[in-house]
Amino acid sequence: MSLASVLCLQTATALAASTPLNTPVLSGIDNFRDVAGTTTAYSTRHGGTMRGGVFYRSNALTPAGSDLAVLNSLNISNVFDLRTPAEIAGTPDTLPAGARYTNINIIGTASSDSFMPTSAAAARSMLQNMNRTFVTDSGVRSRFAQLFRDLASSEDAALFHCTAGKDRTGWTAAVLQTLAGVDSATVMSDYLATNTYTAARVSATLAQMNKLSPAAAAIYAPLLGVEASYLQAGLDQVTASYGTMDNYLKEGLGLDQATIYVLRGKLVKYALLPGEPDLSGNAAAGAGLLNALQDSPLSGRYTAYNYYLQSAIDAGTLGGVESRVGGQVHADAASYLLRQPALIDDTIRPYIAGNTLQAGQSSLWMSALAGYLGTDGSNRVASSGEHSAGTLVGGVHRFDAQTSAHGEFGYNQGSISAAGGTVKTDSTFVSIGGRYGFADLESGLYAAILASAGYIDYDSKRDLGGGLGSAKGDTDGSFYSAKASLGYLTIQGPLHLEPEIGVRVAHLNLDGFQEKGSELALDVDSVGQTVTSLVTDLKVGFDPRPMADWRLTPALSLGYERALSDPRVTGKGTVYAIGIEQESAFASRNLYKAGLNLTATRGVVSLGADLKVMGGGDSSGVGGNLSASIAF
Secondary structure, rough: OOOHHHHHHHHHHHHHHHOOOOOOOOOOOOOOOOOOOOOEOOOOOOHHEEOOOOOEEOOOOOOOOHHEEEEEEEEEEEEEOOOOOHHHHHOOOOOOOOEEEOOOOOOOOOOOOOOOOOOHHHHHHHHHHHHHHHOOOHHHHHHHHHHHHHHHHHEEEEEEEEEOOOOOHHHHHHHHHHHHHHOOOHHHHHHHHHHOHHHHHHHHHHHHHHHOHHHHHHHHHHHOOOHHHHHHHHHHHHHHHHHHHHHHHHHHOOHHHHHHHHHHHEEEEOOOOOOOOOOOOOHHHHHHHHHHHOOOOOOOOOHHHHHHHHHHHOOOOOOOOOHHHHHHHHHHHHHHHHHHHHHHHHHHHHHOOOOOOOOOEEEEEEEEEEEEEOOOOOOOOOEEEEEEEEEEEEEEOOOOOOEEEEEEEEEEEEEEOOOEEEOOOEEEEEEEEEEOOOOOOOEEEEEEEEEEEEEEEEEEEHHHHHHHOEEEEEEEEEEEEEEEEEEEEEOOOEEEEEEEEEEEEEEEEOOOOOOOOOOOOEEOEEEEEEEEEEEEEEEEEOOOEEEEEEEEEEEEEEEEEEOOOOOOEEEEEOOOOOOEEEEEEOOOOOEEEEEEEEEEOOOOOEEEEEEEEEEOOEEEEEEEEEEEEEOO
């Protein structure tokens, strides 16, 4: 782990440990508090921190003074009353405004006064047995199961309580905190905090009882507060009956994994996700998005994201989703489309000079092309691959000794794959250009221009993994390019040398779109980017060689392209207003090309084949085309 990662982890841990809780103290409801902690939020396993304002625990809701106004400000949507009918009749609740009331009689009897202790030891035994019953009694377990399912389904903050807020409520809070990953000592300390919150009321009650009967006060004193042995009896019973709290939740209460994960998603926020400090580039951005979504409506609910994230926390790995969630493939596709004018240029270059035609003569040609470029990627990005296949039809006309012009139209299908995604691009385009020889077109210095424009149909699919489904999207766009160059054609014995240097400007417009099909579908931003490149080529042709009725003309070509502006494309998108940026895999300023061309000519008909290899930086590929032309 890097020093920066260590410092980041230490900072996140320090922040988690000092997160304050501003739970109000109520005058008429003395045991009201946040399940997340007393004064600061509790830390959990895996570097988590309890979320405040999610679940509140309390004694009976008997607000006094400004208590009700305070409760109304806490966005409490559900109140779960765990008391018996007799308890409710004796002290009915006063509900916060808009809160939905649900009674879940945990004990299951009409009254809670079924046993009257005869000694302090019997009173303690009574409360210890009550906690054991929370684990052993099937009816009690079924009602706790209902409570936890209802808490999981609560949209906003929820409050649960019994009469004193210490036994049924204390067990519920302890189970929730244990589920969240709070350590056992903190869980017990929180349980015992009831004695501090209710000290004044308990002291007043004992004082009144002492006036009537000191002996009775001594017997009933253990019932008024809590002791560690009460909760521990229940926890020990969990171990005896189920082995672990997780088994108690699943086997004893019948909760499924999704419900447990929803509760944990509501209760806990993790400062850093598994492996996050060691990530960089696109993967780090993806992990950052997954982290930030903990504060979105996807977290703490029955969503694929929540299940994935909680599973990843347990597994200790993000499972590669961090590399796929950001939509790198969209950046790679835009990068590919920005380089499409170069593909057109490479394909048409052998056929547009016009120097093999007579003045006033024209030629029509057609070429089928195919190619592949792969980028290995690095710790910054995932690898990508680009496939091209298309057809071009063009014509060239030589006006006189010095001037020729040409025009083409074509179709190219691109397939770009990266980071679990695939983009299909169908491009329809036209190009026009011309060449002017300062002496003539057969030799000497010449100037050439080329302009291209195309329409793009764009379809994408990203398989996110981790049970998050596939995100699909479609849009359209356009590209434009212009190239101006100078070249020189000379014949040296059997060699025909043609060096050329020029500048190409390519611009891409791609409309933004909204993916569908996954909870983590991106709202992808539009792309409007321009790349300027220096382009150099050297064609080495050889004298034709006769073969039967044909003349075979071999040629070699070398090319170098240098991006004068940053060739990287940054794709941007949002999920629930959380932004993410991804860089394209292709990022080299330099691209080298080498090719072999063979043309067979018979009369006015020519057949050609071209094969080239290319590479630069982490990228390498191969391409080629077959062509046919006729002069008239």
